[in-house]
Amino acid sequence: MAKRIRRLGVLFAALAMLLVVSGCGKSVADSDALARAKRTDKIVWGVKADTRLFGLMNTKTGQIQGFEVDMAKALTKQILGKNGKAELTQITSDTRVPMLKAGNVDAVIGTMTITPERLKQLNFSKSYFSAGQSLLVAKDSKIKSVKDLKKGTSVIGVQGSNSVDNIKKAAPDTRVLQLSDYSQAFTALKSHQGDALTTDNGILYGMSQQDPRYVVVGGTFTKEPYGIAMNKGQTNLTNAMNQALDTLQKNGTYERLLKKWFSDVPGFDVQEVQP
Amino acid sequence: MINILTNNFGTLISGLGYTLLSSIIALVASLIIGTVFALLEISHKKWVRVIGKAYVEFIRNIPLLVITMAFYVIVPQFVMQMDGFTAGTIGLTIYTSAFIAETVRAGIQAVPAGQMEGARSNGLSYTQAMVHIVFPQAIKIVVPSLGNQFINLVKNSSILAFVAGFDLMYQGKIIAATTFNTFDTYLVVGVLYLVVTMPMSYAMRYLEKHWSRA
Amino acid sequence: MQNFINAYSAVNLSYLMRGLWVTVEVSVVSIFFSFIIGTLLGVARYVKIKYFSAIVGFIIDLIRNLPLLLILFFTYFALPNIGIRLSVIPASIIAMTVFESAMLAEIIRSGIGAVPIGQMEAARSNGMTYSQAMIQIILPQAFKKMIPPLVSQFISLVKDTSLATIILLPELTQHAQIIYGQNVNYTIPMFAALALLYFIVNYALSVASHVIDRRLN
Incomplete structure (x- = not known):
C-alpha cells in the first residue's frame, strides 16, 4: 500500500511538472529511435495482449506472454546487449499505427501483416511469420x-x-x-x-x-507475412532489427521459440509458418 | 483534412445519422422510463419509493460502458439476439433514464404541495390531479434540462463505437485505421459532433435565460 | 453458481483489484487537477475580462460539447507530436482532466453567480481587493452551495475512466473484459463484480457529499 501511495505521489509530481513545462520539444517520432534506445538501454515495444499464442495477458502475473513477446525480448537483447530492457506497451490492431506514428512506441510486433498500403506509412522488418x-x-x-x-x-x-x-x-x-x-x-x-x-x-x-x-x-484464403513495424524513416532501427532477426534465425533461438508456442497447437504446422 | 471529409462523406454522414437516431430514440424512451421511476420515487407507499430510489441510485453509479456491454454480451447469450445498435441504444436509454427520473422528480416536487391537495379536495383522483394539475407545471421545469440531456446523449452515443453500432465514432475509428491519418480523421469527427452539439448548447443557454424570465 | 465460485478465484479477484486501483488512482489525480483548473477557468469566465473571458468561454464550450472518447484519442495520439511521450496512465489523466475541468468550470461559474452581488460589494467597500474578496469571501460561499453538483461531476469522472479502455488503460473494466474474454462462463460474474465495485466507490462518494453538505449548510 505504501508503495502505491508513493507511486501516486510521483504521478502527481510528474503531472504537475508536465503542466508547467510546455511541450516545445521535437516530435518523438522523428528522432533516431535506435540512438535513443541505446542511450536509455531500452526499446519500447507495442505488443498484443488480447491474442493467445502471440501476446496474451496472464491475469495471474499481470504479465503479457506469447511468441511475439518472447521475440521482442530476444531481439532487444540482441540489439542492445545483455542489459537491454524490452518495455512492453499494450496495443490493438486499432491503436498500433497511431501509436507508432505518434512515437508512443519504437516498434510493433503484433500480428501485423506487411502490406503495400502500410509500407507507404511505416517501415517493416523482414517477415518473421507467415500466416494466412x-x-x-x-x-x-x-x-x-x-x-x-x-x-x-x-x-x-x-x-x-x-x-x-x-x-x-x-x-x-x-x-x-x-x-x-x-x-x-x-x-x-x-x-x-x-x-x-x-x-x-x-x-x-x-x-x-x-x-x-x-x-x-475452410483453410486460408490469403497470405499474411508478419513483420515488425517501425516509423517511416527509422532506417537505423530497421537495419538493426533485420540483423537481429537473422542472428536469431541462425542461432536457433527463433525455431526454439516457435516450437515453444506452436508445436502442440492442433492443426498447426510449425514448418509452414517459417518465412 | 478536407480529403478525409470528401473521400468519406457518405460514411461519415451515415455515422452521424445513426448517432442522431440513437440519441433521439434514447431521449424519448428515457423520458418515459424516467417519468415512471420519478412517480415511483414520490409514491405514498414506502416499498414503491424504495424500488424507484434503488433503480435511480444503482444506475447513476455505474458506468454507461458497463450497462451497454452487459446488453451486448450477456443478453444475446441467454435471452435474445440483439445487435450493437440496439444494445447501445438500450444502454443509453437506461443510463439516461436515471438522470431524467431525478429531474422529473425535482420538477414535480417543486410544484407546491397545496396544488395537489387543492385538486384532491375538489374531487380529482390522484392520477387526475397528477396529469391535469401537477404535470403541466412540472414540465416547465423539466423541459429545459431535456435539451442538455440530448446534448449528453449525442456525446454519450459514441459508446456505440464499442459495440459495432455504426455511429459517427465507429466510422471515424475505421476511417482512421484505413487511412492511417488519425489526427485529421478525429478532427473531422470532432467538428461533426460540434456541428450538432454547439448550436444546441447555445440555444439551450438562450432558452434557459428566456424561460426563467418568463 | 459454480461459475461464480470459479470466477471469483483469488487470482481473478486480485487482478480485478489491481484494475480498481488504477481506476481510483486515475480518478483521484484527475479530480485533484480538474478541481484546480476548473476553478481557475470558472473564475476566468465569471469575471468578464474583455476578449479573455470570451475566449476561455469558447474553449470550455468546445471541450464540453465533444465526446470524452475523442479527447482521449487526441491526448494519446496527438500530444507526442509536440514532443511529449506519454504512457497510458498519464495520458488518461490528462484527457480526463481536460474534459472534467471544462465541465467543472461551468458548475463553478454558476455557483459564483449564485452568490449575492452585495457580498462582493460589501467586501470591496471594507477595503479588500477584487481577488481578495473573490478568494476569501465569494469562492468559499460558492463551494458550500456547489457540493452536490461538484460531487456528482466527480462521480461522472470515476465512471468515465471506464472509457479509457479504448486506449487500453489497465483499469477495472478492462481487467474484467480480459477475464471474461478468456473464459465465457465468467461473463455474468464479471459484470456483477463491475456493477458492485463501481457502485460501492460512487455511492460512498455520494454519501460523503450528503454528509458534508449537511454539515456545512
Whole structure:
C-alpha cells in the first residue's frame, strides 16, 4: 500500500511538472529511435495482449506472454546487449499505427501483416511469420468456408486489421462488424453477434485452443507475412532489427521459440509458418 | 483534412445519422422510463419509493460502458439476439433514464404541495390531479434540462463505437485505421459532433435565460 | 453458481483489484487537477475580462460539447507530436482532466453567480481587493452551495475512466473484459463484480457529499 501511495505521489509530481513545462520539444517520432534506445538501454515495444499464442495477458502475473513477446525480448537483447530492457506497451490492431506514428512506441510486433498500403506509412522488418486468413465458427455452424458467407450472414473482424478489407473482397455480400480487439471480437462471436470471426489462422487457432467449441474452417484464403513495424524513416532501427532477426534465425533461438508456442497447437504446422 | 471529409462523406454522414437516431430514440424512451421511476420515487407507499430510489441510485453509479456491454454480451447469450445498435441504444436509454427520473422528480416536487391537495379536495383522483394539475407545471421545469440531456446523449452515443453500432465514432475509428491519418480523421469527427452539439448548447443557454424570465 | 465460485478465484479477484486501483488512482489525480483548473477557468469566465473571458468561454464550450472518447484519442495520439511521450496512465489523466475541468468550470461559474452581488460589494467597500474578496469571501460561499453538483461531476469522472479502455488503460473494466474474454462462463460474474465495485466507490462518494453538505449548510 505504501508503495502505491508513493507511486501516486510521483504521478502527481510528474503531472504537475508536465503542466508547467510546455511541450516545445521535437516530435518523438522523428528522432533516431535506435540512438535513443541505446542511450536509455531500452526499446519500447507495442505488443498484443488480447491474442493467445502471440501476446496474451496472464491475469495471474499481470504479465503479457506469447511468441511475439518472447521475440521482442530476444531481439532487444540482441540489439542492445545483455542489459537491454524490452518495455512492453499494450496495443490493438486499432491503436498500433497511431501509436507508432505518434512515437508512443519504437516498434510493433503484433500480428501485423506487411502490406503495400502500410509500407507507404511505416517501415517493416523482414517477415518473421507467415500466416494466412481463415474463419472461426461454432462447431455446429453451417459455414464451412468463405463461400458460405452469403447475403444475410455477418462476420466479425477487428478494426485496423487488414483482414476486414480482405473479407470484403472475398465475400462482398456479408456484413462486416468491426470490434476494437480480438478479445472483444471473440466475446461477440460467443454472444452470437456474427456467424463467423475472421482473421489470421494463428490467432484463430489460439481462440480455438482456449474454447474448443469453436473451430477453424475452410483453410486460408490469403497470405499474411508478419513483420515488425517501425516509423517511416527509422532506417537505423530497421537495419538493426533485420540483423537481429537473422542472428536469431541462425542461432536457433527463433525455431526454439516457435516450437515453444506452436508445436502442440492442433492443426498447426510449425514448418509452414517459417518465412 | 478536407480529403478525409470528401473521400468519406457518405460514411461519415451515415455515422452521424445513426448517432442522431440513437440519441433521439434514447431521449424519448428515457423520458418515459424516467417519468415512471420519478412517480415511483414520490409514491405514498414506502416499498414503491424504495424500488424507484434503488433503480435511480444503482444506475447513476455505474458506468454507461458497463450497462451497454452487459446488453451486448450477456443478453444475446441467454435471452435474445440483439445487435450493437440496439444494445447501445438500450444502454443509453437506461443510463439516461436515471438522470431524467431525478429531474422529473425535482420538477414535480417543486410544484407546491397545496396544488395537489387543492385538486384532491375538489374531487380529482390522484392520477387526475397528477396529469391535469401537477404535470403541466412540472414540465416547465423539466423541459429545459431535456435539451442538455440530448446534448449528453449525442456525446454519450459514441459508446456505440464499442459495440459495432455504426455511429459517427465507429466510422471515424475505421476511417482512421484505413487511412492511417488519425489526427485529421478525429478532427473531422470532432467538428461533426460540434456541428450538432454547439448550436444546441447555445440555444439551450438562450432558452434557459428566456424561460426563467418568463 | 459454480461459475461464480470459479470466477471469483483469488487470482481473478486480485487482478480485478489491481484494475480498481488504477481506476481510483486515475480518478483521484484527475479530480485533484480538474478541481484546480476548473476553478481557475470558472473564475476566468465569471469575471468578464474583455476578449479573455470570451475566449476561455469558447474553449470550455468546445471541450464540453465533444465526446470524452475523442479527447482521449487526441491526448494519446496527438500530444507526442509536440514532443511529449506519454504512457497510458498519464495520458488518461490528462484527457480526463481536460474534459472534467471544462465541465467543472461551468458548475463553478454558476455557483459564483449564485452568490449575492452585495457580498462582493460589501467586501470591496471594507477595503479588500477584487481577488481578495473573490478568494476569501465569494469562492468559499460558492463551494458550500456547489457540493452536490461538484460531487456528482466527480462521480461522472470515476465512471468515465471506464472509457479509457479504448486506449487500453489497465483499469477495472478492462481487467474484467480480459477475464471474461478468456473464459465465457465468467461473463455474468464479471459484470456483477463491475456493477458492485463501481457502485460501492460512487455511492460512498455520494454519501460523503450528503454528509458534508449537511454539515456545512
